[in-house]
Amino acid sequence: MAIALVASFCVSLAVGAVDIPLSQVIDTLLGRDVPETTSQIIEVLRLPRTVEAMIVGAALGVAGACLQGALNNPLASPDVIGVTGGAGFGAMLIILLFPESQALLPMSALFFGLLAAALVFFIGFAGRGGGNITRIILAGIAIAALFSAATAAIMAAYPDRVPNGIFFLVGGLTSTGWDNLQQVWPYFLVGFVLAVFMIRPLDRLMLGDDVAASLGSRPRLIRLLAALAAAILAAAAASIAGLLAFLGLVVPHLVRLMGGARNQTYVMPVSALTGAALLTAADTLARTVRAPIEMPVGPFLVLLGVPLFLWLLRKAV
Amino acid sequence: MTTVAARPQPSFSRLIGLVTVLAVFFAGFAMLAPQADAAKRQRVVAISPFAAATMVKLGMKPIAVGQTLGGDRRKPKQLNGIPVLKLSHPNGPNLERLAQIRPTIVFTSSRWAKGTSAMRQLGIRVVNADPTTVGGVYKSVTLMGRVLRRQKQANALKRRMNSQIRFATRNFKSRPKVMLMLGVGRTPFTFLKNSWGGEIVSKAGGILVTGGASGQGGFARISDEVVVAENPDVIIAVPHGSVTDISEVSDYILNNEAWQTTNAFKSKRVFVSVDNELLQAGTDVGPVIQKVRRQFLKNW
Numbered sequence: 001m002a003i004a005l006v007a008s009f010c011v012s013l014a015v016g017a018v019d020i021p022l023s024q025v026i027d028t029l030l031g032r033d034v035p036e037t038t039s040q041i042i043e044v045l046r047l048p049r050t051v052e053a054m055i056v057g058a059a060l061g062v063a064g065a066c067l068q069g070a071l072n073n074p075l076a077s078p079d080v081i082g083v084t085g086g087a088g089f090g091a092m093l094i095i096l097l098f099p100e101s102q103a104l105l106p107m108s109a110l111f112f113g114l115l116a117a118a119l120v121f122f123i124g125f126a127g128r129g130g131g132n133i134t135r136i137i138l139a140g141i142a143i144a145a146l147f148s149a150a151t152a153a154i155m156a157a158y159p160d161r162v163p164n165g166i167f168f169l170v171g172g173l174t175s176t177g178w179d180n181l182q183q184v185w186p187y188f189l190v191g192f193v194l195a196v197f198m199i200r201p202l203d204r205l206m207l208g209d210d211v212a213a214s215l216g217s218r219p220r221l222i223r224l225l226a227a228l229a230a231a232i233l234a235a236a237a238a239s240i241a242g243l244l245a246f247l248g249l250v251v252p253h254l255v256r257l258m259g260g261a262r263n264q265t266y267v268m269p270v271s272a273l274t275g276a277a278l279l280t281a282a283d284t285l286a287r288t289v290r291a292p293i294e295m296p297v298g299p300f301l302v303l304l305g306v307p308l309f310l311w312l313l314r315k316a317v
Numbered sequence: 318m319t320t321v322a323a324r325p326q327p328s329f330s331r332l333i334g335l336v337t338v339l340a341v342f343f344a345g346f347a348m349l350a351p352q353a354d355a356a357k358r359q360r361v362v363a364i365s366p367f368a369a370a371t372m373v374k375l376g377m378k379p380i381a382v383g384q385t386l387g388g389d390r391r392k393p394k395q396l397n398g399i400p401v402l403k404l405s406h407p408n409g410p411n412l413e414r415l416a417q418i419r420p421t422i423v424f425t426s427s428r429w430a431k432g433t434s435a436m437r438q439l440g441i442r443v444v445n446a447d448p449t450t451v452g453g454v455y456k457s458v459t460l461m462g463r464v465l466r467r468q469k470q471a472n473a474l475k476r477r478m479n480s481q482i483r484f485a486t487r488n489f490k491s492r493p494k495v496m497l498m499l500g501v502g503r504t505p506f507t508f509l510k511n512s513w514g515g516e517i518v519s520k521a522g523g524i525l526v527t528g529g530a531s532g533q534g535g536f537a538r539i540s541d542e543v544v545v546a547e548n549p550d551v552i553i554a555v556p557h558g559s560v561t562d563i564s565e566v567s568d569y570i571l572n573n574e575a576w577q578t579t580n581a582f583k584s585k586r587v588f589v590s591v592d593n594e595l596l597q598a599g600t601d602v603g604p605v606i607q608k609v610r611r612q613f614l615k616n617w
Contacts, residue, residue, distance in 0.1 A: 018413040044438045063401040096534075102430040146484055159506050160499070165427060167407045175412045177438040236416050292403050292411030 001273040003073055008280040012050040014041065015284060017099050017291040032060045043174045051183060053173055053238055053297075054276040055188055055249065055285045057204075059237040061275025063230040064248030065255075069202040070135050070226035077249035078234030080140045082247045085147035086116025087238030088169060089285070096158040096163040106183050106239035112147070113235030120144050121224065121231075132222035136227070147235045170245035171298030173283050180240045191233035195268065202264040241254045244279070244298055250305050251275045257312035279306060337571065359465065362402070364409055365447035367598050368424030369396055371458060374474050374600055375467040381418055383410065391592055391599065408432030412439070422464060448598045451520070451536065452552050454478070458600060459508040464511045474600060481603025485610070486520055493550035493617045495523035496581070497595065498558045499536055500570050507534040514555060514595035517602070522617060539576035552581040553613050554589045556597055567591070590614045 010032045027034045028042040060078070061225050067076040078084050090112030094105045120143050124136030167174075200221040202303050204212045209219040234248060244249055256262055282300040289295060332569050363369035372379055373393045381400040385392060400418070402410040409429030410458045416439050421437055426447030429601035436443045444464055457477055462471025495518050497508035507527050508515040512535035529544035554570035567589045581587050590613070594605045 003370045016413050017411045018417050037419060040439050041413050045412050045416065045435065098428055099427050103434065105431075156538065157532055159538060160534055161428075163406055164431075167413055174408055175435045176431070179434045179438075208615045210480075245346045293405040294408070294411065 001212075001270055001277060002285035005273050005277040005280070007048060008277045008284065009050060009054065012053065012280050012284045013046050015288050016041070016046055017287065024183075029043050044177050048178045048181065049175050049283070049287075050280060053280040055181070056173070056237040056241045056244070057275035057277070057279030058231040058272040059188055059191065059275070060244060060247040060279070061255075061271035061273075062192065062249040063233040063237070063266055064250075064275075065252040066195050066198060066202070066226045066230040066233075067203065067248070068252050069264050069267075070198075070223045072205070072229070073133065074253065075139065075249070078230065078238075079245045080137055081231055081234075082120045082140050082143035082147065083113045083231050084238060084243050085144035085151070087113035087235055088243050089116075089151045091168045091238075091242070092154055096154050096161045099164065103179070106200035109168075109239035110184060110187060110240065110252050111143040112233050113238050114231060116143050116147055117227070117235065120137040121227065125220070125224055131223055133223075136223075156287060160217040161184035161312075167244040167296050170174065170240040171246075171301070172286065172294070172296035173241050174294075176290040184236045184239050185230050191229050191236060194225065194229035195233065198229055199264045199268055202226055206263065228282050238253060241279075241297070243254055244301060246298070246302060247275055247279060250309050251278065253300065254305070254309055254312060257309075257315070275302065338513060346550065351541065359422055359580045360418075360420045361413065361424065361447075361465070362410075362420040363424045364402070364404065364429060365424060365426040366392070366593075367448065367454075367457065367600075368461065369393075371446070371461055371474075371600055372424075372465070375462060375470045377465060377467065379424075380420060385593070390598075391594065391597070406431070408435070412436065412569070415439070415441075424461065432535070438441045447471035449600070450511070451602055454598050454600060454602060455534055478600055478602055481601075482520070482606065483603075485603040485606040486522075489522040490617070491617050492522050492524050493614060494547065494580075495553065495614070496524050496526045496544060498549065498552060498554045498570060499596075500554055501566070508555070508594055508595070509535050509537055511535050513598050517605055517609060520602075521606045522608075522612055523614055542574075544576055545578055548579050550580050550586060551583070551613060552576065552587045553581040553595070554587070554610075556589065556591065586613075 016024055018041055020041065025033050025042055030037050037085050063078055067078070067080065068074055071080070075142050087109040090108040091105055093110045094101060096280060099103070104220045120136065123139035124303070125131050129135060155165065174301045195208045201217055204215055205219055205222050212219050237244065251271050252267055255267050255274055259270060277299070279301065280302050283297045286295045286297040335534045342572050361372065361377070362381045363372055363379040366383070366385050368607050369379055369382040373395045378395060378553055379399060381402050382396055384404050402414060404410055409425060409432045412432060412435050415436065420441055422444060424441045424444050424446040425433065427445055433443050444460065446461055447455045450455045458471050459476055462468045497514050497518055498508045500509060507530060508525070509527050509531060510519065510525055526549045527537070528539045528549045530537035530539050542610050554567065556567050571587055571589065578580055594608065599605065
């Protein structure tokens with residue numbers, strides 16, 4: 001999977017709407033003299049976007065692995081804890097109501113994504129019976145529906161601006177230089193670090209709550225922290241690339257089907273690599289298939305991911 | 318003595334005069350030269366159709382223009398042959414292609430605001446020039462004149478617009494109730510008073526009917542019941558989309574069963590406007606108002 005990631009990284013830098021010889025791409029990366037336009041295209045447009053695709057893909061892969069482990073549910077994805085609905089609302093708020101303030105889009109999506117997750121955690125974990133998986137999932141569905149309805153309401157109020165938001169709703173990366181990453185990298189860092197610390201506790205949780213508790217673990221706390229890591233990663237990813245929850249759902253399954261192992265020590269890091277490789281490859285397709293027009297990456301992700309997933313599923317069954 | 322002393326005086330004063338003339342000439346040249354030089358150095362891309370057309374009126378040509386949805390009939394012929402950049406959400410032009418043509422200035426629209434940050438990182442000066450109101454047109458012309466160092470031409474253009482608008486907005490006999498509908502696919506939206514089309518229709522003597530709807534966006538989806546209740550005298554449909562979709566959308570609007578009971582349908586005053594004039598702002602405000610009066614509000 002590491003090889004696939006390196007390959008997708010190289011292809012992503014080498015191809016685009018403008019043909020640039022591979023030798024010039026390498027020269028640019030090595031800091032050698034190349035035409036100014038070439039260095040601008042590689043350094044300002046392609047490199048940041050490729051790095052974004054890798055980080056976002058890795059974040060969604062890890063978020064999916066964390067959630068499926070924490071909720072012990074193979075259908076868990078960032079949708080389930082309301083992050084996707086919240087981030088979508090935050091983004092559409094800026095796109096439709098404050099189109100002049102595009103720079104605020106990542107932070108708005110992040111804020112509302114985390115707010116939605118916080119509401120789900122509050123409902124799901126507080127009080128008697130808190131931490132019950134069914135309760136968390138149902139709270140997530142309710143909060144996601146709430147934010148989706150709010151998003152639909154503002155879309156109906158500003159119909160002429162809706163096309164600007166479709167790209168975000170379908171999921172797509174854009175060339176914005178390093179701006180987006182500069183705003184949200186601390187959230188990715190916190191999310192990844194927290195997720196790494198949750199690998200072992202989640203492995204223990206796989207044995208069941210009672211066994212985990214008998215080993216000294218606190219299942220409710222593990223579930224909360226793992227879901228928190230997933231929420232931070234998914235919200236940060238949505239703030240950059242829009243709603244790509246499919247990646248969070250399918251990548252951990254792909255990893256389990258490919259490798260056979262189910263423990264988080266294997267699933268989480270390999271999900272990060274797989275998510276990064278898949279999103280980088282899909283984004284390369286999205287910006288080159290109909291160049292110079294750029295397509296949203298969401299459909300390409302599905303196009304690449306679903307056949308692979310179904311093939312592995314058939315093999316496994 | 319007197320003769321000898323008197324002779325140098327006229328030549329000295331002539332010399333002073335010559336020096337003054339030369340000084341004025343060189344000062345004037347020095348003031349104009351950097352402007353002409355700067356204007357030559359500017360490589361301008363006009364993404365919004367408004368900016369492209371306004372540049373032509375200011376006596377300049379962009380090195381590339383943005384693609385126009387809904388047809389090119391309003392495009393000035395001076396722009397023929399200039400490369401057209403395809404536009405797509407959310408950035409607008411493909412930024413790699415844009416970098417390749419090395420513009421120094423891009424006149425853009427808030428619709429493509431997502432791409433602004435990367436354009437600036439490419440060292441391009443990005444200026445928003447896509448107004449949606451008549452007042453906004455004046456402001457944008459002033460701004461473009463300043464950016465392109467064509468203030469004199471911009472002021473002349475504004476004076477011309479003033480007189481054209483004055484001429485186009487006189488002698489109204491009466492004011493009909495007008496409903497202006499935007500057709501996107503099979504979903505019609507009403508133009509509100511704060512939209513470009515709404516403002517033009519009002520200036521052309523129509524009373525814009527919106528069913529009481531208001532909002533910042535300039536358009537609202539209103540119920541067919543409201544259309545029937547408001548009973549407009551004139552309905553103007555503005556199909557929006559690619560050129561190939563326009564006839565289909567027009568057919569749908571013209572044959573809408575729900576509106577058959579309105580005055581507009583009964584008196585066969587349902588029109589389709591296809592040239593983007595009611596959708597896209599331009600400096601041709603006066604001629605557009607006149608055209609609306611002549612084509613859609615005749616005899617009012």
